Amino acid sequence: MIHHFLFIVLFVVILFHPLCTSLSLPPPSSTHQIRYRGTCSYDGTYFSGWQVQRNTEKRTVAGTIESTITSTLNLTTPIILTGSSRTDTNVHAKMQLLHFDLPSDIVLDSSSLMEIINCGLPSDINLLTLDSTHLKFHSIRSSTSKTYIYRLHVSPFQLPHTRLYRTHIYYNLDIDLFNKTLSLFKGTHDFQGFASQVEQKKKVKKNFTTIRNIYNIELADEGGGDYKIIFNLEGALYKMVRNIVGSCLDVGRGKVDFEEVKRILEEGRGRIENESKPAEGRGLCLEEVFWEE
Ligand SMILES: *[C@@H]1O[C@H](CO)[C@@H](O)[C@H](O)[C@H]1NC(C)=O
Numbered sequence: 001m002i003h004h005f006l007f008i009v010l011f012v013v014i015l016f017h018p019l020c021t022s023l024s025l026p027p028p029s030s031t032h033q034i035r036y037r038g039t040c041s042y043d044g045t046y047f048s049g050w051q052v053q054r055n056t057e058k059r060t061v062a063g064t065i066e067s068t069i070t071s072t073l074n075l076t077t078p079i080i081l082t083g084s085s086r087t088d089t090n091v092h093a094k095m096q097l098l099h100f101d102l103p104s105d106i107v108l109d110s111s112s113l114m115e116i117i118n119c120g121l122p123s124d125i126n127l128l129t130l131d132s133t134h135l136k137f138h139s140i141r142s143s144t145s146k147t148y149i150y151r152l153h154v155s156p157f158q159l160p161h162t163r164l165y166r167t168h169i170y171y172n173l174d175i176d177l178f179n180k181t182l183s184l185f186k187g188t189h190d191f192q193g194f195a196s197q198v199e200q201k202k203k204v205k206k207n208f209t210t211i212r213n214i215y216n217i218e219l220a221d222e223g224g225g226d227y228k229i230i231f232n233l234e235g236a237l238y239k240m241v242r243n244i245v246g247s248c249l250d251v252g253r254g255k256v257d258f259e260e261v262k263r264i265l266e267e268g269r270g271r272i273e274n275e276s277k278p279a280e281g282r283g284l285c286l287e288e289v290f291w292e293e
Pocket residue numbers: 072073074116
């Protein structure tokens with residue numbers, strides 16, 4: 001009789017215990033994914049930029065991290081990494097934001113995962129943080145603003161050990177005019193004239209805008225011929241920061257007219273690329289990405 005009673009109690013517990021309810025669900029399929037949000041730092045010198053270039057042998061930052069994660073975790077399906085900024089060849093990042101999904105059957109906690117991945121990464125990339133997050137988090141859409149710094153060395157000679165992180169300006173540059181031209185770009189503008197051709201094509205194809213907001217631009221004199229330009233912006237078009245720096249340098253050296261740059265920016269038409277080259281990648285660093293949960 002007592003046995004009979006216990007059996008009923010046990011049956012009821014099995015039926016209604018929350019753990020059992022979840023156990024009665026179908027087993028997690030391999031498509032069940034957990035999203036990870038991470039930050040990483042890299043020296044862009046020996047990379048052909050961030051973005052994976054499928055079907056090429058080019059060494060890219062995202063491609064290197066993807067293959068490291070896939071191989072160190074013995075995954076059967078390669079992971080796909082998304083970063084908040086497609087930094088170009090030679091462009092560095094002190095802090096880039098990224099996300100990727102892993103199958104839920106990986107039982108390691110985030111800090112062990114990060115340790116394993118970092119052990120597999122080459123010395124020019126490092127993960128700084130890694131957390132599991134919700135599936136709505138997206139490294140591009142969840143980012144609210146970014147800080148980029150462009151570094152210059154303005155003098156006839158440059159110390160060789162700084163050459164990979166600072167662009168050498170060996171010609172005469174009118175710093176005040178350069179500064180004045182830079183300040184044109186503050187605020188909300190149609191940056192079409194300062195985007196790459198890739199963005200032009202996107203604009204024709206999709207519902208895509210070339211209007212962007214630069215919250216602040218500051219040119220700081222670091223002494224000894226070193227200058228840094230700090231950009232805080234909502235988001236940048238492909239090559240936008242380098243095109244801005246390139247055209248301002250050309251104004252500062254007297255190659256392009258201040259009014260011409262002003263016109264291209266105000267009209268949102270024309271192309272600065274016809275007159276100025278984007279400034280070199282090596283001087284640019286993605287310093288920080290800000291995001292909302
Ligand atoms: C991946 O496989 C190797 C070799 O079988 C093993 O040593 C390693 O521990 C595995 N890694 C993980 C994260 O399971």
